[in-house]
Amino acid sequence: MIGPCLSTSAFTTPVNSAKLSDNRRQAAPSKPAHVMRSTPQSGSRFHHDACFLAAFVFLAPLAWAPGLSFHFDAAPKAVALQLLAALLLLQPGRLLHRLTALYARPTGKLLLILCGLYALTLLIATAFSENQALSLYGSGWRRFGALSQLAILLCGLYSAACFISDPRYLRLALRTLCLAGLLTAAYAVAQSMGLDPFLDASLYALPPPAKTIRPPATLGHAAYLGSFLLVVVFLGLGAQSRESSKSWRLLCLAAVALSIAGIAVSGTRAVLAGLLLGALLLALTTRGSAALFRRRTLLWIAATASSMALALRLSPAWAPMVSRANEWTLDVSGGTRLPLWFDSLGLVARRWPIGWGPETFPLVFPLYQSLHLSQLYPDFYHESPHSAWLDAAASTGLASLLCLLALFFAGFYWSFRARRLGLLPACLSAALVALAVTHSFFVFTLPSLCCLLLILAAQSSLAGPATQPAPTLSPFWKPAAALAGLALAACALSVAWTDFAYQRIQSHLNAGNWQAAIEWHAKAWPWPAGPAPELWYAQRMTKLAALPNPENIRRILWTEAVESSRQAILHPGEDANLAYYNAAVVEVLAQNAPQAESDLRQAIQRAPNWYQPRWLLCRLLAQTGRPAEARPQCAQALTQLSGSHQELQKLITETLAALH
Numbered sequence: 001m002i003g004p005c006l007s008t009s010a011f012t013t014p015v016n017s018a019k020l021s022d023n024r025r026q027a028a029p030s031k032p033a034h035v036m037r038s039t040p041q042s043g044s045r046f047h048h049d050a051c052f053l054a055a056f057v058f059l060a061p062l063a064w065a066p067g068l069s070f071h072f073d074a075a076p077k078a079v080a081l082q083l084l085a086a087l088l089l090l091q092p093g094r095l096l097h098r099l100t101a102l103y104a105r106p107t108g109k110l111l112l113i114l115c116g117l118y119a120l121t122l123l124i125a126t127a128f129s130e131n132q133a134l135s136l137y138g139s140g141w142r143r144f145g146a147l148s149q150l151a152i153l154l155c156g157l158y159s160a161a162c163f164i165s166d167p168r169y170l171r172l173a174l175r176t177l178c179l180a181g182l183l184t185a186a187y188a189v190a191q192s193m194g195l196d197p198f199l200d201a202s203l204y205a206l207p208p209p210a211k212t213i214r215p216p217a218t219l220g221h222a223a224y225l226g227s228f229l230l231v232v233v234f235l236g237l238g239a240q241s242r243e244s245s246k247s248w249r250l251l252c253l254a255a256v257a258l259s260i261a262g263i264a265v266s267g268t269r270a271v272l273a274g275l276l277l278g279a280l281l282l283a284l285t286t287r288g289s290a291a292l293f294r295r296r297t298l299l300w301i302a303a304t305a306s307s308m309a310l311a312l313r314l315s316p317a318w319a320p321m322v323s324r325a326n327e328w329t330l331d332v333s334g335g336t337r338l339p340l341w342f343d344s345l346g347l348v349a350r351r352w353p354i355g356w357g358p359e360t361f362p363l364v365f366p367l368y369q370s371l372h373l374s375q376l377y378p379d380f381y382h383e384s385p386h387s388a389w390l391d392a393a394a395s396t397g398l399a400s401l402l403c404l405l406a407l408f409f410a411g412f413y414w415s416f417r418a419r420r421l422g423l424l425p426a427c428l429s430a431a432l433v434a435l436a437v438t439h440s441f442f443v444f445t446l447p448s449l450c451c452l453l454l455i456l457a458a459q460s461s462l463a464g465p466a467t468q469p470a471p472t473l474s475p476f477w478k479p480a481a482a483l484a485g486l487a488l489a490a491c492a493l494s495v496a497w498t499d500f501a502y503q504r505i506q507s508h509l510n511a512g513n514w515q516a517a518i519e520w521h522a523k524a525w526p527w528p529a530g531p532a533p534e535l536w537y538a539q540r541m542t543k544l545a546a547l548p549n550p551e552n553i554r555r556i557l558w559t560e561a562v563e564s565s566r567q568a569i570l571h572p573g574e575d576a577n578l579a580y581y582n583a584a585v586v587e588v589l590a591q592n593a594p595q596a597e598s599d600l601r602q603a604i605q606r607a608p609n610w611y612q613p614r615w616l617l618c619r620l621l622a623q624t625g626r627p628a629e630a631r632p633q634c635a636q637a638l639t640q641l642s643g644s645h646q647e648l649q650k651l652i653t654e655t656l657a658a659l660h
Helices: 043-062 075-089 092-103 106-127 132-137 146-165 167-192 222-241 246-266 269-285 295-314 318-330 337-350 361-368 371-376 388-417 423-438 446-462 477-510 514-522 534-546 551-570 576-589 593-606 611-623 627-641 646-659
Strands: 017-019 025-027
Touching: 043 075, 043 146, 043 167, 043 446, 075 092, 075 146, 075 446, 075 477, 092 106, 092 146, 092 477, 106 132, 106 146, 106 388, 106 446, 132 146, 132 477, 146 167, 146 446, 146 477, 167 222, 167 246, 167 446, 222 246, 222 269, 222 423, 222 446, 246 269, 269 423, 337 361, 337 371, 337 388, 361 388, 361 576, 361 593, 371 627, 388 423, 388 446, 423 446, 477 514, 477 534, 514 551, 534 551, 534 576, 551 576, 576 593, 576 611, 593 611, 611 627, 611 646, 627 646
Parallel strands: none
Antiparallel strands: 017 025
């Protein structure tokens, strides 16, 4: 996959001095011979790395394929990033040159060590995971498995090496980020106004009577959109302060202003908190400094913000924003978060050294979910702990969490050391604070992890010029890297094929062509075997089989529904607990009571405080003449419902009375 490459004609002159915001220049520090040879670089090498950086920064938020991919907001990003990492591994000589140059710098060495330790904890957690395939490939909704995270770590380290070798690379990356942020924010604002040529607005609008629209743009959810735009706001401010080109400076400022509007329409409290705290840190660290904004820039930002606020006030986006603000007053505690965090701490404590494995939280958490949380939210499916810190501890252990925290602290330290270089280091620190605050309330995704590595790479490149001798690596490095690159490319293409095939299945089912859907399903299974949306396919086939059809067609559809429901159990993804319950429903409809009972007991064992499998098992046991076994299941289901679902609670109470 070849990513977008910005024109590098503006960077043809080597930069030999650090541009300060007061237009003074200081001489670049001297460098050892092995570093000087790479600056300035030859044209082919520079353009090659420039294309890589542009692709890495641009594709992380904007790789998106509705109509072509089943998980069109997550899978294309994972595929793009893994293929970029595979391209690096397939050029081991170039990669070795970059990483050894990075290691020769103290900041680069620390970044390499911390990322290496994080990668090690990730691999250990994956090896001992509850579901190794899921931990390796990641769940469908965010694809945050070990392969994707390792790919981002490698791309981030390569970016840091590029930034250290030549300042032009950092300018190129910041320009690309501002361009990506401008496009993303513009799409989000358009979605909030009801203008979306790609997606049905019902996918991101809350059901009636709510009037809230939370645009996700290309990021999958409004919260993840806001997290990315936060980084664009602060890094865009830093980028414009170092731009000599008026057109690029205006583009950076336009990206900042439009990103603030995108954050406003996203309606996410955690993102707004991150924006405010990041802005406060930026104001404190640049107070009284000549590196603060020029008066003309301040006036431009104020005028643009006022114009956009007026435009939003007069646009259709205003009513959803007001509705979302009203929801905040009704949900001060943040919904499920507080009891979910408390239960997640218990999950962490049970396997704190290595964690349960990346992306396995929805598999394991129901085993330890408290009755209190189940009673409060009986129909909630908790796909994550809604905190990046708890997610790291639960998935990959406390050592991984410590590595992640160490990366954040190292970034702050590097920015502090580089504060003499103007506004950019302060903006990098502000972006880091904003990410830390925001992701305390929801988990990392691929774009947010890419942003974190990009910030750290920029901070490490600004922190000082001291160097030390580069290490000598084993001669087996090159063939090992090439083999790893081929394996990573194969896994990425497997994910791409699976998502494309299931999108074709969905398109045929929506068009009523079930024969073509079954044909595509027969060739959709990934190789190497990874998680697939088999539960979704089983549910669609069950609905089709329940419709009035000729007997021969109905038999085919029922067979497909039963087989796919069993496959969802044999090759479980993040929804394995739901797969057992769904299989039981299918077996009940197929009048296979023994298998349905077995599946329901498995579902109860995996989620003991979930009322639905107990309620269905109660009815199944009652119908098969075993009221004594049905009574405790019915009583437990009633307890787990607590005060919610009053009509269902009344029905279960009547059933329990009849069983006596």
